[in-house]
Amino acid sequence: MSKIEQLTRDLVMPILEKNNFELVDVEYKKEGSHWYLRVYIDKEGGITLDDCQLVSEYLSDRLDEVDPIEHSYILEVSSPGIDRPLKTPRDFEKHIGAEVEVSLYAPVDKKKKFEGELLEFTGDKVCILYNGARKEFDMKNVSLVKPVIKF
Template identity: 35%
Template sequence: MARITDKIETLIRSVIEDMSYELVGVEYIASGKHSILRVYIDSDNGIGLDDCEQVSHQCSSIFDVEDPIAMQYNLEVSSPGVERPLFHIGHYQRFLGHDIKLRLLRPLNGQRKFNGAIGSVSEANNSIELMTNTGSYQLDIEMIEKANLVAHF
């Protein structure tokens, strides 16, 4: 069964790309009437408030017609920021060697949260190798609930 975020990405991807933005990903945080639908966008020139407003208006128009989420929610359009979320295998390839933090859907060896560097990426297996202080882990992308780059200043 397709996730709601996959359906939403399909609905808005071409419109966002036609506006010369990259659709980084979509998060849906269900919390009753306080639910949040967060759309991350990026561009070569960076993202400002005006960019977020323009994309928000376009997405709102699409969602008014398509109604992909039956319940009440707040739409947020945002830049990915310095601790950029990673959604797809291509994101992991793009940031190969970078440090990330991630949370798994289910524990692996009694642990759900991991920090480490992306050691390798396998498109064929839809997986990454995460190099940590305690060893390396082969993780299927579908096992990852949330992943973000770690900013070093």
């Protein structure tokens, strides 16, 4: 995590705690010729546009006071979406029993993607029910875990 991302986390927490919002993630990265500072938030029942605006205005004012970024950037505050990757222990906890897709950096049994019911997450390992059997993956080999959305 970069210093900018950590500072942003620290600056945004008071408004999130006051409104019972959850901080899902903070990203600071360059895409093309632009720098983006993205803050993903959530709450029970989902985030609204008004929630994003509230947090964006608050955070923008705090960032202006501290002025930690020397160049121009675009601040985005948004909901992570229903198919957001699982990143925090809380994300995994909320999805126990749900269908997930596990993507790997290196193949296991000649495959890099496995879909199954999320059984367990320990921080170091993620376990799913795959084809009727328990399959365990070391998080060092996992590039992404996301919910499977079926319509």
